[in-house]
Amino acid sequence: MGLLITIALIVIGVIWLVVTYNGLVRLKKRVENAWSQIEVQLRRRHDLIPNLVNSVKGYMKYEKETLERVMNARAKAVSGGSMEERMKAEGELSGLLSRLFAVMENYPDLKANENVSRLMEELTSTENKISYSRQFYNDVVMKYNTKLEVFPSNIVARMFNFKPSPFFETPEETKEVPQVDLGT
16 A cells, blocks of 8 residues: 555656646747747848938938947847847847937938838837737746746756746836927
8 A cells, every 4th residue: 555655656746747847848938939029020120220221311411320329239139149138239229229210300301201201110010019029028938937936846947957038128228218309
């Protein structure tokens, strides 16, 4: 009788280990998939930025520094690095794009240009998709990281060396609302 109880406990323990391990793997794969969805939108944004900058160059002669900063931030974001470095670079790029849009408000001829208008709409739409994807990614990361920390799944996570995933946060400097002066 004691042997049967011991065997039953071992079987239950193994089943629990397998179920917990598989749950962690599923969550990790969801995190990877969510990041891939963000990357799709980021690539689209990276492709649109040079077209927008080239379209507005002629109108924004006095904003050369702003345009250069946008292109430099894009280059930094495209160049890669670790996930954390890319997230930081993308956050900086988002902030610079917001500032560019705010500066563009001071150029009525530019706003009336059909090509620029279309590019801005596409970029705005892409930014909205990035925002949604980032929110979904952060939700999945929260579930995964929580599972890594709560008992008893944290035991399995440590046994199999599961690592937490970083949140996609917005850098402090990009949280500032751009100021638009329409009084001129």
